[in-house]
Amino acid sequence: MKTSKRTLLFVTLSLAILCAVAVAAWPGYGQGRRSLARTNAPAAPATVKKTTAPAGVPAVDAQWAAAAHQNAQLRDDLAWVFGGKAQHGWTIYAPLIAHTIDTDADADTPDFAQTLAHWQRGAGLTGSGVLFGDTLYKLVATWQSRRLKGAAYATPDQLLVAPATDFYDTSRPDDQRQVEKETYAAYKRMVAAAVADRSLGLTANATGELAPTEKYLKIVSAFRSRERQEILRKQDPQSGRAGLAVNSTHFTGRALDLYVGGEPVSTKDANRTLQTQTRVYRWLVANAERFGFRPYYYEPWHWEYVGK
Secondary structure, three states: OHHHHHHHHHHHHHHHHHHHHHHHHOOOOOHHHHHHHHHHOOOOOOOOOOOOOOOOOOHHHHHHHHHHHHHHHHHHHOEEEEOOEEEEOOHHHHHHHHHHHOOOOOOOOHHHHHHHHHHHHHOOOOOOOOOOHHHHHHHHHHHHHOOOOOOOOOOHHHEEEOOHHHEOOOOOOHHHOEEEHHHHHHHHHHHHHHHHOHHHOOOEOOOOOEOOOOOOOOEEEOOOOHHHHHHHHHHOOOOOOOOOOOOOHHHHOOEEEEOOOOOOOOOOHHHHHHHHOOHHHHHHHHHHHHHOEEEOOOOOOEEEEOOO
């Protein structure tokens, strides 16, 4: 009896061992356990997928296309600050930017991005071809560095009273139509060149000067006395540094506000955008320096005579 029990126990243990071996060998056994182990294990470092150009497109072309795409967004959305005021995008400054980096390409094109990258490298920046804030501020610094500097307050013998027909508002009194003499002569040469450019469609009289009915390129404001500037500041106390300066270049008689479209001197974004799209403004960007004038980038109408 005891032998039978031992035999039965041996047979039972043998069968159990055989079953365990068979199940372990069955395909898929333990898969759930290994999956759970992987889930709880520390994640492997993520692999950065390299962006490759589409078939047949060189990688360098894909780079400039990507930069162009970013510029198309930043042109309207880039957040930055000037004169204590929040600014959005750089559409208003696109003509000046294109002139500065020496390109005729639109800001949302690969050609623009590639030319910008070349300018960035020359300015000590990373040549990404993307116009982020660092590049915009570098451009602003470049424009500001080229403006009128160190010119003293104009003395009466340096000024002349320009004819009322040269002014946007012909009713301005004599003391508000004063211009520094060299600046006025350069202005007249520049206007003559603009009139001769038929693409601008400016109306001229028989002597080749701007007709009385023509508003473009007429002088809105020239020399201002300190007293006059203070009156204007009191009329517009919110103008801040981005608007009416405490120490204005208009004190020299060498700064001219010229009519380039829209509201003559409104700093509203919509107005400045409109102004920078006019043919006259774009002509000034391309040609004013030949006559000794440099722009104040923030105000499309403001041009300063620095000489040739």
